[in-house]
Amino acid sequence: MMKKSEIVKLFKSNIEAHIPTSIPQVDWSMLASSQQNILEIKETRRPAKIIFSFKAVLATVFVMAMVIFGIGLFNNQPIAVVQNPYTNAIYKDTLSVSAVSTATLMSNYIPTPVSTNQALSFITPLASTETITTIEPYLGMIETVTGQNAGITTTNLESDNALFESKVLLSTFDLLGNRINYTLYFNTISYSESENESTFEIEGIFLYKSYQFDFVGRKEIEDDEEIITFKTQSGTSNYVESIYKVEDNESKYSIVIVENDQIISQSKIKIVDENDERKIDFEYVDGLNYGIYNFKYEVENGVNLLRIEYQTRISGIEESGSMKVEIKIDPLTNVTSYQIFVKPDNEEEYEYESDRHVDDDDEDEEDPEDPEDEEDPEDPEDEEDPEDLEDEEDN
């Protein structure tokens, strides 16, 4: 019978035995022609770009689904003449949730300098690690949805882009109180209204810092259910689709990420407001694996944190317990990370540190009220080189 340590030893000894010991002779003349582009490097970066794009697109989907919901579900006016959603109490609540969800997801997926700290004490079985890594990409979203609870602003503005008739600015805050802004431009492609029903289809672009995505969104009525679908395309066979439904007075978002015509991720999120508390239920199913996480915002000793109760079944191992998520700030670099205290019901407590993907220039976020801060979506000067951002991620 072979043991794991023997597998490791076998791999190690075999590979190490074959590593060439002699240092290759360098033809330094090659350096002289070093200006040539090395396509290989660029090609290896391409997947990162796709991954990033998907992350950002995923967040975009949320933003747009929420905006569509806000604009279309509770407002029977054509989008072009929509009033400020915050004049309507129901509308305000809905948009608050949607804006926070989408804003935080977006900020979560922007590449940032990575914390130099690694897991503080990473002594847990892999199944437990997966318990955390599954929700890692969503922590940013959850953070702001549950975090500040209030500071969400949606502003309908006159479009300053000749290609689009509507412009919406979304502004929200993360757990540390930093403001995050988003700009949406769109046109109404179709709009129909009957006695109790309205449907529409919009098309537009979503801007967040230097990134821009195309989208199509529509609201439909199917079997007395109002469904809002939002689809963002990235490449020919890559897209993210979000379907928003209200069922039994509960709003749920189903998200499907498709890459190369293959579904690579599916999850559901439910947002519940109860007794002045905002809770988020996150659920994913991946084959036989599943996880249910209930998130809640709390303040403990003056520190904003997320409290999580979870139940998972990963690789046949069932686990339940609680987590506490705090934000840690590196005093030297100011880079923030999530410090996660995990307390499984049947195992020892441990800590885990996770990168927090928030741009370090959040403090310089544009003020939605200040037109001078707004980026011109058509101005290439405003665009950063995505490669540069990827390089930052590499650090």
Place this chain on the structure above:
Amino acid sequence: MIINQMYIEKIKNKDEEAFEYIYTHTKRAVYSVVFAVAKNHSVAEDIMQEVYMKMIQSIHQYKENTNFFNWLLQIARHHAIDQYRKDKRKLNLDINDYSEVLISSQIGPDEEDQFMRMIDILDEDERLVVILKVVEELKHREIAKILEKPLGTVIWIYQNAMKKLKQEGGYDDEEE
């Protein structure tokens, strides 16, 4: 692994010692990546040399303050894949045809056979993750950055790969 920018600057100035330093400190990881793709030691050795030449050739493309180690491993991976595509037949040598390798290897034929059997049941991603994990002893997070995959995916790949290896090798659960 962090390579001091000083060595990179020295390489730009054709400094042999700087190259030796970088080679010494990165050869194991580079070889691991190349072998994971090529699945053949003698081919991996050739490709490895080419990778360092590529590195020299493209050193001016390297962006300061980014992770040189990751950059080098990405060159290694891509170049190995490129070579694999160019000449599959060359790289797909019979896994049992490594008598030449054994001459200079400290590994016994049984161990080599067992190792190659295990390598053969893993797909390319699994080989990369497992070899970088157990040979180079990188963290999952570091591997995720090199392979440009989500951390969860890398952990998942590692888990699945180890399961396969345990089954192939008759793993004893008590060890874990």
